[in-house]
Amino acid sequence: MDNHFRDHSSRSIEELLSLKGKSSVVTGGASGIGEGIVKRLAEAGSSIIVADIDLKKAKNTSKKIADSTGAKVIASEVDVSDSKSLAETAEACLENFGSLEIWVNNAGIFPTTGPAVEAEDSFIDEMLEVNVRGTFAGSREAALRMKNGGVIINLASTQGLTGGPGISAYTASKHAVVGLTKSLAIELAPKGIRVVAVAPGVIDTPGVRDQMEPLKEAGIDISSMVKNSLLGRSGVPDDVARVVLFLASEMADWITGATIPVDAGKLAG
Secondary structure: OOOOOOOOOOOOOHHHOOOOOOOEEEEEEOHHHHHHHHHHHHOOOOOEEEEOOOOOHHHHHHHHHHHHHHHOOEEEEOHHHOOOHHHHHHHHHHHHHHOOOEEEEEOOOOOOOOOOHHHHHHHHHHHHHHHHHHHHHHHHHHHHOOOOOOEEEEEOOHHHHHOOOOOHHHHHHHHHHHHHHHHHHHHHHHHOOEEEEEEHHHOOOOOHHHHHHHHHHOOOOHHHHHHOOOOOOOHHHHHHHHHHHHHOHHHHOOOOOOOOEEEOHHHHH
């Protein structure tokens, strides 16, 4: 058997959760869910590239998390719709830290589609360009540089596992991410690379708040969904970040190809 995936029964929880000596890239890492992920990976000991289209914000986040955790955290500007930009970010990880073991495809867009029959081609193109091709290209550039195995973690959505009105382009893009996760897991396993996805439900971020009224007009009432959820509250970025930490660690060394809902039971009923 490939020794990338081995029996960890004799190792402690602390050892299995530790990311010391491992280097990570988190796209869209300057704010929201991405910032939460960076914080938890840094606390576990990983060196991290905070890759974001907003370099100023990425620098501020990097400094804040480096100061609070003592980890090596560096900002990098990235446009996930540009494959060259993603390749440069992956190279920056190697140049600064010497290796790449963890890549988180977090960056994405989620504007409301509105009625599908009114969606413009340019809108659909942008959604697929960022959410699908960006995830595909990011995974490719990461896999090319994971010489000693690693893990790629994709941010899907509960909308990638179900459907709903007024959000068809986003739903299509996240279904694609779920399918891509499965195929890449099969293809990259022989190289010692696991590929997994996280499917968040309603997470309280500035982006989601901006979308609440447009979604309500389209037939999706976020406030009502949160109130009626099994756990009775919206998620916060750290709810997702803790699951990403688990998946990035050796605690999850026998998990690949899976999409893990983090949704307060939304998909249960």
